[in-house]
Amino acid sequence: MKQTYPASPLILAIDTSCDDTSAAVTTGATILSNIIASQTQLHAPYGGVFPTVAKQAHKENIDQTIKVALKRAKTSWGQIQAIAVTQGPGLAPALEVGIAKAKKLALKNSLPLIAINHIEAHALSALAEPNHHAITKTAKKTIAETTINHQFPALAIVVSGGHSEFIKITQIGKYKRLGFSIDDAAGEVLDKVGRMLNLGYPAGPIIEQFAKKGDAKKYQIPLPMTDREDFNMSFSGLKTWARNKLEQLETQKPLDKQGIYNFTASFQYGMFRHICYKLNKLLKKHQIYEVWLGGGVAANIELRRMIRETLTTHNHNNQRRNQSTKIKLFTPYSKRLCMDNAAMIGVVAGFKFMQQKFVKNIDSLERQPRWKIDS
Ligand code: KG4
Numbered sequence: 001m002k003q004t005y006p007a008s009p010l011i012l013a014i015d016t017s018c019d020d021t022s023a024a025v026t027t028g029a030t031i032l033s034n035i036i037a038s039q040t041q042l043h044a045p046y047g048g049v050f051p052t053v054a055k056q057a058h059k060e061n062i063d064q065t066i067k068v069a070l071k072r073a074k075t076s077w078g079q080i081q082a083i084a085v086t087q088g089p090g091l092a093p094a095l096e097v098g099i100a101k102a103k104k105l106a107l108k109n110s111l112p113l114i115a116i117n118h119i120e121a122h123a124l125s126a127l128a129e130p131n132h133h134a135i136t137k138t139a140k141k142t143i144a145e146t147t148i149n150h151q152f153p154a155l156a157i158v159v160s161g162g163h164s165e166f167i168k169i170t171q172i173g174k175y176k177r178l179g180f181s182i183d184d185a186a187g188e189v190l191d192k193v194g195r196m197l198n199l200g201y202p203a204g205p206i207i208e209q210f211a212k213k214g215d216a217k218k219y220q221i222p223l224p225m226t227d228r229e230d231f232n233m234s235f236s237g238l239k240t241w242a243r244n245k246l247e248q249l250e251t252q253k254p255l256d257k258q259g260i261y262n263f264t265a266s267f268q269y270g271m272f273r274h275i276c277y278k279l280n281k282l283l284k285k286h287q288i289y290e291v292w293l294g295g296g297v298a299a300n301i302e303l304r305r306m307i308r309e310t311l312t313t314h315n316h317n318n319q320r321r322n323q324s325t326k327i328k329l330f331t332p333y334s335k336r337l338c339m340d341n342a343a344m345i346g347v348v349a350g351f352k353f354m355q356q357k358f359v360k361n362i363d364s365l366e367r368q369p370r371w372k373i374d375s
């Protein structure tokens with residue numbers, strides 16, 4: 001007998017791709033709960049994520065995180081209709097914990113399992129919707145309706161601690177990477193520069209706050225990769241520039257508070273200028289109707305402002321050429337949705353459920369630490 005599936009199932013989603021243990025309950029693109037057990041304090045002494053420490057903490061946190069996610073969503077196991085889990089990319093030992101748990105839960109509760117690409121989840125995180133009303137546990141729209149008012153192709157900009165990518169979305173599920181960082185990710189470099197300045201980890205949000213009090217024009221940061229026609233980015237040269245400049249400045253005298261504000265403001269501006277420069281180049285070559293921003297660095301208000309400015313200039317130029325296309329920017333509705341979280345995994349799973357893209361053999365699902373979105 002052919003099984004029938006609901007249009008907006010309740011999905012329990014799990015993400016353990018890096019240093020946060022997260023579980024969420026979603027229906028359609030509506031987020032009913034999104035629990036994140038952060039490991040930030042554990043990794044802070046290393047100034048980055050230490051894989052074996054992450055694995056151990058995931059193991060310790062995962063059961064409780066799932067329990068709280070169900071409770072917050074006022075959902076019981078009997079109501080869950082599928083399990084979704086991040087299969088990759090991410091840290092192999094960390095991914096392993098979430099996948100093992102998801103397999104076990106799917107088998108135990110006889111539920112379909114959906115394997116999700118973490119970058120696809122960041123790319124679609126702007127589609128997530130809050131559950132404004134008291135929990136009815138019914139999506140306000142089906143997942144298919146979520147994209148009705150969107151115009152494709154869209155461009156996702158995913159900027160996080162592990163990735164910096166421009167992804168063309170011709171439809172949900174059809175992706176092409178148009179550009180990516182050829183070395184470090186944007187967030188990774190913010191964290192490393194933060195470490196040079198002893199700002200604490202993760203440094204991205206601290207740099208954002210400090211930069212507000214500084215002069216972004218104080219230091220001229222080189223604009224990388226301008227001699228190339230591609231849309232790839234490179235951040236490691238900026239990191240080297242920061243190290244050299246700091247050494248040079250500190251041989252004269254240590255930076256005072258205002259000096260650090262100016263340095264972080266200039267550095268942040270230089271990094272975002274590089275992203276916007278490449279974005280502008282890309283938009284001249286590709287017909288794009290919407291930009292969807294995602295990833296930890298996407299929480300940064302200054303980055304959002306600079307991207308908006310780039311789009312406004314582009315739209316003006318189009319108008320002058322009598323082209324009516326106006327590119328719109330979409331961002332996740334909360335900072336929580338920018339960072340690693342399971343709700344965005346649930347949103348992608350909603351689309352996969354609709355297409356019944358379930359894992360065929362649950363036992364044999366394996367992590368894919370280097371899974372590219374368009375491979
Ligand atoms: O998406 P995410 O939580 O994890 C990864 O998938 O990597 O991103 C974490 C990164 C860190 O490098 C952190 O410094 C950066 O995002 N980040 C920020 C901000 N909040 C987090 N960078 C700039 N401004 C922020 N407000």
Ligand code: ZN
Nearest residue numbers: 122160339340
């Ligand atoms: Zn991520």
